[in-house]
Amino acid sequence: MSNQTPCITVNETTKTFSLTSPGVSYIFHADPSGELIHDHFGPPITSHLPPDIGGPDGGWGSYLTRVPRELPDSGRGDFRLPAIRIRKRTGNTVLRLEYVSYEIIPGKPKLPGLPATFGEESDVSTLVIHLTDPVSLISVYVSYSIFPRYDAIARSLRIVNNGDEEVVVEQAASFCVDMPSGEWEMLQLSGDWAREARVVKRPVVLGTQGFQSLTGYSSHLHNPFLVLTSPRTTETHGQTYGFSLIYSGSHSFQVEKGSVGLTRVLAGMHPDHLSWPLSPKGGEFTTPECVAVFSAEGLGGMSRKYHSLYRGHLCKSRWVDRPRPALINNWEATYFDMNQQNLALIAKRGSELGVGLFVMDDGWFGVKHPRLSDNAGLGDWVVNPERFPDGLGDFVTRVTGFEVKKLDNKEDNTEDKTTTKMKFGIWVEPEMVNPASELFETHPEWVLQAEGYPLTEARNQLVLDLSQSAVQDYIIDKLTDILNSADISYVKWDNNRGMHELPSPSVPHAYMLGLYRVLGTLTTRFPEVLWEGCASGGGRFDPGLYHYWAQSWTSDNTDAIDRLFIQFGTSLVYPPSSMGAHVSAVPNHQTGRTTPLEFRAHVALMGGSFGFELDLNKLPEEEQAQIPRLVALSEKVNPLVITGDLYRLERPDESNWPTAMFVSPDKAKSSAVVLAYRMQSIINWHSPPVRLQGLDPEATYELEEEGQEAVEYTGRTLMNAGLRLALKGDYQSRVIFLRRK
Numbered sequence: 001m002s003n004q005t006p007c008i009t010v011n012e013t014t015k016t017f018s019l020t021s022p023g024v025s026y027i028f029h030a031d032p033s034g035e036l037i038h039d040h041f042g043p044p045i046t047s048h049l050p051p052d053i054g055g056p057d058g059g060w061g062s063y064l065t066r067v068p069r070e071l072p073d074s075g076r077g078d079f080r081l082p083a084i085r086i087r088k089r090t091g092n093t094v095l096r097l098e099y100v101s102y103e104i105i106p107g108k109p110k111l112p113g114l115p116a117t118f119g120e121e122s123d124v125s126t127l128v129i130h131l132t133d134p135v136s137l138i139s140v141y142v143s144y145s146i147f148p149r150y151d152a153i154a155r156s157l158r159i160v161n162n163g164d165e166e167v168v169v170e171q172a173a174s175f176c177v178d179m180p181s182g183e184w185e186m187l188q189l190s191g192d193w194a195r196e197a198r199v200v201k202r203p204v205v206l207g208t209q210g211f212q213s214l215t216g217y218s219s220h221l222h223n224p225f226l227v228l229t230s231p232r233t234t235e236t237h238g239q240t241y242g243f244s245l246i247y248s249g250s251h252s253f254q255v256e257k258g259s260v261g262l263t264r265v266l267a268g269m270h271p272d273h274l275s276w277p278l279s280p281k282g283g284e285f286t287t288p289e290c291v292a293v294f295s296a297e298g299l300g301g302m303s304r305k306y307h308s309l310y311r312g313h314l315c316k317s318r319w320v321d322r323p324r325p326a327l328i329n330n331w332e333a334t335y336f337d338m339n340q341q342n343l344a345l346i347a348k349r350g351s352e353l354g355v356g357l358f359v360m361d362d363g364w365f366g367v368k369h370p371r372l373s374d375n376a377g378l379g380d381w382v383v384n385p386e387r388f389p390d391g392l393g394d395f396v397t398r399v400t401g402f403e404v405k406k407l408d409n410k411e412d413n414t415e416d417k418t419t420t421k422m423k424f425g426i427w428v429e430p431e432m433v434n435p436a437s438e439l440f441e442t443h444p445e446w447v448l449q450a451e452g453y454p455l456t457e458a459r460n461q462l463v464l465d466l467s468q469s470a471v472q473d474y475i476i477d478k479l480t481d482i483l484n485s486a487d488i489s490y491v492k493w494d495n496n497r498g499m500h501e502l503p504s505p506s507v508p509h510a511y512m513l514g515l516y517r518v519l520g521t522l523t524t525r526f527p528e529v530l531w532e533g534c535a536s537g538g539g540r541f542d543p544g545l546y547h548y549w550a551q552s553w554t555s556d557n558t559d560a561i562d563r564l565f566i567q568f569g570t571s572l573v574y575p576p577s578s579m580g581a582h583v584s585a586v587p588n589h590q591t592g593r594t595t596p597l598e599f600r601a602h603v604a605l606m607g608g609s610f611g612f613e614l615d616l617n618k619l620p621e622e623e624q625a626q627i628p629r630l631v632a633l634s635e636k637v638n639p640l641v642i643t644g645d646l647y648r649l650e651r652p653d654e655s656n657w658p659t660a661m662f663v664s665p666d667k668a669k670s671s672a673v674v675l676a677y678r679m680q681s682i683i684n685w686h687s688p689p690v691r692l693q694g695l696d697p698e699a700t701y702e703l704e705e706e707g708q709e710a711v712e713y714t715g716r717t718l719m720n721a722g723l724r725l726a727l728k729g730d731y732q733s734r735v736i737f738l739r740r741k
């Protein structure tokens with residue numbers, strides 16, 4: 001056991017633990033009774049803290065009601081929401097967790113069965129605090145891992161039952177922190193299907209306020225992410241605390257401003273989908289981890305820390321830092337009306353116009369119960385012989401034989417001499433089954449069900465019970481067969497309903513562990529495949545799945561204006577490189593809005609996976625002629641989206657001129673791209689200057705834009721005076737590249 005690392009220090013006399021990086025300190029201590037007391041979370045602290053004198057003095061509350069606690073257990077007079085609640089055989093849920101010891105671990109141990117951040121000893125250090133309840137002999141190990149480069153602290157709990165009777169974990173919040181008295185605001189990403197990730201901000205008032213998912217998945221309704229800020233925090237200024245749960249199941253985020261003014265933040269699995277039994281003499285449970293990031297530079301600073309941390313230390317995909325091919329997906333072009341002829345025409349035209357990847361969406365499978373609409377076939381992952389009489393392998397061979405004609409990115413847009421072949425992607429929804437399927441006929445016992453209750457269908461389908469290892473194995477085998485059967489480079493993994501009737505409240509978590517086993521196995525077996533998550537759009541856009549898959553379909557809503565809100569919101573915590581964004585037909589199928597092709601494409605450039613979701617053959621000829629240029633533009637922007645630092649110069653929920661800027665991650669800030677939009681025309685009004693961020697003030701940058709003369713300005717001028725873009729009309733946009741001279 002050591003008591004020093006550069007980031008973790010322990011004062012043995014006062015039992016004070018400090019996790020410190022250049023931008024954050026997190027400090028707590030064990031008091032003489034063994035209670036863990038929280039001292040500070042925020043900007044760095046360089047000496048011991050001034051004593052906390054004064055404070056509340058009367059009323060019903062005990063000592064525990066009045067102090068900031070690090071792991072509030074239940075039943076001993078705290079009267080605020082507990083972080084941990086465990087039911088004993090006798091029925092009581094009282095817990096008295098007392099400090100026992102600590103351990104410092106260089107690096108970061110894995111969390112068994114769960115996706116989590118990772119890093120070498122030079123990236124991260126871990127402090128584990130051991131607490132025990134002397135009555136029930138339940139131990140809790142609270143693990144804090146600090147990533148100093150990102151001012152991030154990942155926390156999780158391991159609960160061990162050393163007693164001789166079974167107990168049930170009813171609640172176990174991964175993160176819990178009591179913030180000091182003062183004014184706070186909270187921000188969340190909420191919405192619904194096709195309206196994901198709207199930024200919702202509200203003041204924290206006395207009492208509890210929060211949000212949750214009880215869908216069994218992370219959901220469109222509320223993303224597993226919360227921000228707490230001081231009231232005047234903006235994109236660029238102010239104290240900002242993010243809490244991001246690395247989990248894909250039901251979750252709960254609660255903020256409680258207690259009667260004496262302290263504000264408690266709780267983030268973790270939803271208690272209604274937990275109830276985890278621990279066997280006597282050693283049964284244990286590990287919670288998912290929650291990553292807290294502190295930024296003194298507002299929401300933008302916080303987002304960039306999450307983006308870099310998650311790209312470098314959460315996502316395991318080889319694709320995480322690779323530019324993604326422009327793709328064409330047939331869903332909005334054909335819906336279920338697909339076959340090998342019409343798909344080949346869509347793919348062929350894509351390849352002629354420079355698109356490198358064709359993705360075949362829903363509708364290609366089912367023999368006895370062909371998937372002609374959403375009422376049949378899910379579960380039967382065999383190609384439909386009527387629609388593909390030559391078989392899947394033959395169709396893939398045909399598409400992967402198409403030559404991709406490219407414009408290169410030279411000034412004169414001359415045709416690139418090197419040709420590549422089109423890649424092939426496939427849609428699957430492996431966790432689901434239609435009652436009209438051979439799988440359900442053979443294995444009705446494989447679906448989630450509560451004995452005696454009717455099975456509620458949603459989108460005519462049922463959820464397979466991935467807590468069963470036979471179900472996990474079936475999915476692994478089927479996907480392995482498909483991927484071995486043809487040259488498939490990309491998988492879109494969909495999931496289109498929530499969980500209803502459950503055999504027991506613990507099944508959703510057992511399901512998640514099963515799902516993570518399936519994904520771990522398949523992504524290890526097929527590491528070169530580009531996997532994309534999807535759940536009716538962004539219904540499972542969460543850090544748990546980002547561990548396995550480098551991108552997710554951001555929303556079923558492809559309307560460019562709505563997409564600005566969805567993409568800017570999602571970017572609060574998720575790297576833009578993880579967002580799928582496509583150009584679709586107009587009038588838009590979801591909203592009926594008509595926006596220009598150029599604007600739609602410029603909005604889609606903000607996502608790491610740029611693509612088209614329409615039949616290019618059906619575009620007017622003059623628009624088809626624009627496609628090679630737009631693909632070439634996407635190939636130029638994409639590397640900056642994949643690895644660059646995002647600056648949200650303006651957000652659509654705050655401005656008519658939302659603007660995103662990506663700056664190359666090198667020290668010299670040698671290149672950047674500005675994606676500037678104007679949503680609506682405003683008569684008789686100056687467009688505000690677009691003040692850039694993140695550049696070297698001393699450097700000179702050359703600005704380059706299609707159809708414009710190159711101009712030069714210093715970084716300081718661009719950041720202090722800003723660009724004057726004078727966009728006119730509705731749905732206007734500009735893409736401007738910067739290169740350091």
Ligand code: GLA
Pocket residue numbers: 331361362427494496534535536537553556
């Ligand atoms: C979901 C997805 C869509 C599409 C359909 C297919 O809604 O989000 O992109 O794949 O399923 O059924």
